[in-house]
Amino acid sequence: MADATPAPRARSLIHGLDALRRGQPGEVRVTLGHPMENGLRHDGYGNVVPRSIVTRFECRLDDQLVFAADLYTAVAANPYLAFWLKADGPGTLRFDWTGDWGFSHRETRQINPA
Amino acid sequence: MSGIALPRRRMLGLGAGTALGLALHCRPVAAVSAAPSLRTVELDWAGGRPITEGRVNFEIAALVENGNTVPILVKVDSPMTAADHVQEIVVFNEKNPQRDVVRCFLGPANGVAQVQTRIRLATSQQLVALARMSDGSRWSQHVDVLVTLAACIEP
Amino acid sequence: MKRATGIALLLVAVSAQAEDNRRSGLQFMSPALQALQRDDAQNPAMLAVQDGEQLWSTAAGSSGKRCADCHGEAPRSMAGVAARYPAWDAAIGGALNLSGRINACRVRHQQANALPGEHADLLALAAYVGLQSRGQPLRPPDDPRLDPLRQQGQVLWSRRLGQLNLACLHCHDQRAGLRLGGATIPQGHATGYPAYRLEWQGLGSLQRRLRGCVTGVRAEPWAPDAPEWLALEAWLAQRAAGMAVETPAVRP
Numbered sequence: 001m002a003d004a005t006p007a008p009r010a011r012s013l014i015h016g017l018d019a020l021r022r023g024q025p026g027e028v029r030v031t032l033g034h035p036m037e038n039g040l041r042h043d044g045y046g047n048v049v050p051r052s053i054v055t056r057f058e059c060r061l062d063d064q065l066v067f068a069a070d071l072y073t074a075v076a077a078n079p080y081l082a083f084w085l086k087a088d089g090p091g092t093l094r095f096d097w098t099g100d101w102g103f104s105h106r107e108t109r110q111i112n113p114a
Numbered sequence: 115m116s117g118i119a120l121p122r123r124r125m126l127g128l129g130a131g132t133a134l135g136l137a138l139h140c141r142p143v144a145a146v147s148a149a150p151s152l153r154t155v156e157l158d159w160a161g162g163r164p165i166t167e168g169r170v171n172f173e174i175a176a177l178v179e180n181g182n183t184v185p186i187l188v189k190v191d192s193p194m195t196a197a198d199h200v201q202e203i204v205v206f207n208e209k210n211p212q213r214d215v216v217r218c219f220l221g222p223a224n225g226v227a228q229v230q231t232r233i234r235l236a237t238s239q240q241l242v243a244l245a246r247m248s249d250g251s252r253w254s255q256h257v258d259v260l261v262t263l264a265a266c267i268e269p
Numbered sequence: 270m271k272r273a274t275g276i277a278l279l280l281v282a283v284s285a286q287a288e289d290n291r292r293s294g295l296q297f298m299s300p301a302l303q304a305l306q307r308d309d310a311q312n313p314a315m316l317a318v319q320d321g322e323q324l325w326s327t328a329a330g331s332s333g334k335r336c337a338d339c340h341g342e343a344p345r346s347m348a349g350v351a352a353r354y355p356a357w358d359a360a361i362g363g364a365l366n367l368s369g370r371i372n373a374c375r376v377r378h379q380q381a382n383a384l385p386g387e388h389a390d391l392l393a394l395a396a397y398v399g400l401q402s403r404g405q406p407l408r409p410p411d412d413p414r415l416d417p418l419r420q421q422g423q424v425l426w427s428r429r430l431g432q433l434n435l436a437c438l439h440c441h442d443q444r445a446g447l448r449l450g451g452a453t454i455p456q457g458h459a460t461g462y463p464a465y466r467l468e469w470q471g472l473g474s475l476q477r478r479l480r481g482c483v484t485g486v487r488a489e490p491w492a493p494d495a496p497e498w499l500a501l502e503a504w505l506a507q508r509a510a511g512m513a514v515e516t517p518a519v520r521p
Contacts, residue, residue: 011319015310025194025225033316035470038234040211066223069231074207074215076183076232077470078313083218086225175301179452180467180521185301185311262451 012107014095020087020113028059029082032097032105038073054079054099062091071099087113152208156242159204160252165244170255172205172243181235181261188243190227190253194220200227202246209239235261291512292445294455294520306461306519314396314465314517317389317472321397324390330381336394339378347401349408352514355503357414364418366502368395368474386493392463392472399463399516407460407514409506418496422504425497431488437501452521458509459502461518468521475502478520 013031020026032054039051051073059067067083079097090112097105150158156165173187190200199222205215218229227245235241238261244254295303305311325336325343340346354367365373371394372383384391409415426437440449441457448454462475469477476498483490491497 068219070217072214082230084224084226183467
């Protein structure tokens with residue numbers, strides 16, 4: 001691993017928002033850059049690399065929770081989630097990831113389904 | 115995921131009852147792990163309600179090249195209306211150090227009860243995807259997965 | 270020996286034209302993993318590509334210059350560039366791979382420091398630049414100055430290494446398609462680097478992958494800056510000439 005610090009530089013990919021159509025479900029796909037260190041690996045000195053995972057993902061549309069997930073160590077690095085969303089009009093989508101060591105990352109997008 | 119084997123004499127000296135003894139009483143994780151069985155975790159999650167195999171479609175490769183990153187898809191047959199929708203989709207595993215994989219919370223705003231993610235599998239095992247409906251019913255699908263390992267594992 | 274190697278190279282080129290049995294590692298993967306690579310919305314390496322895109326327009330070093338200041342828009346200026354590496358660099362009088370070229374730009378034109386091989390920023394830039402050649406055929410330069418390096422690479426490819434006493438070609442030429450443990454042996458064409466390797470759960474360079482193979486046969490890896498790595502890269506580029514660039518690839 002290139003980086004062993006507990007709080008990685010967070011970046012994300014969000015796909016599917018442009019394809020949303022009014023009142024019709026569309027698939028939203030998000031990827032977060034995060035090592036999801038499971039706390040079971042050892043470094044070259046035999047020390048356990050401490051657990052550092054994302055534990056919760058939430059998606060809100062205009063402050064209303066539309067999708068949430070509790071993530072565990074079995075979720076692969078750079079966690080990927082795909083879920084469906086039905087928006088009836090323009091709005092604000094908020095994506096929140098939180099996890100160990102006070103990790104948190106937020107992305108906000110304005111949507112205007114056709 | 116390594117275990118350290120201590121000489122027997124030392125293990126007896128530490129004593130099985132002490133916290134320290136337990137901490138150093140090292141054996142491979144599978145043997146000493148307190149992780150419950152898959153069935154226990156399913157029943158625990160269902161809270162006493164019956165679970166019926168069906169309505170859940172759990173897609174995962176039957177043969178996995180690398181257990182580090184395994185794409186999965188879970189789709190539940192549901193109209194996703196306010197009156198009739200999926201509230202929760204969870205995935206449990208049989209042989210990882212921890213039974214939980216992911217727990218998803220849904221509602222009518224999703225429109226379609228389908229989630230995808232990528233998971234880690236420590237070894238060949240059984241997995242289960244479970245769904246809780248708004249009427250309280252629970253549904254499931256069990257799958258068996260063969261996990262192979264890269265032949266040249268880097269240190 | 271040199272003459273024989275030259276003929277061997279010629280034979281490889283000729284046979285490649287006659288009937289192309291070369292297959293990318295992509296085709297040895299399951300449909301689910303192929304989808305990971307083919308779909309930009311699923312490919313975890315796109316996180317690094319996004320970083321690379323940002324770095325392209327970020328000032329570096331004491332010059333305060335951005336890559337974009339000299340090169341403009343990468344999709345236009347970098348199209349086909351990655352497909353031509355490793356290439357000869359007149360300033361150092363030697364060959365460079367793409368990461369080496371990016372570092373050379375940083376040092377010479379941006380007055381920035383050279384980044385270590387697996388540094389996230391260097392991989393991100395290499396992935397972003399590599400992406401601009403995706404789908405194009407690998408075109409190793411027709412530059413005779415690269416021949417000694419390629420020949421050295423081919424010799425290393427054929428040399429038994431390590432406690433397992435295996436040469437690269439034993440697995441990747443002679444036994445590709447067969448199984449080693451539970452895994453199918455690919456032909457080992459380096460068409461998609463930097464690649465997201467599931468084994469690493471992250472992006473890595475070709476050198477990192479080669480180092481994994483060398484330790485895999487229980488051989489002592491060469492030093493990070495040893496010429497052997499670049500020789501192998503140059504040989505592999507020649508061996509895969511004409512195959513499509515897949516950067517950033519996903520591999521098990």
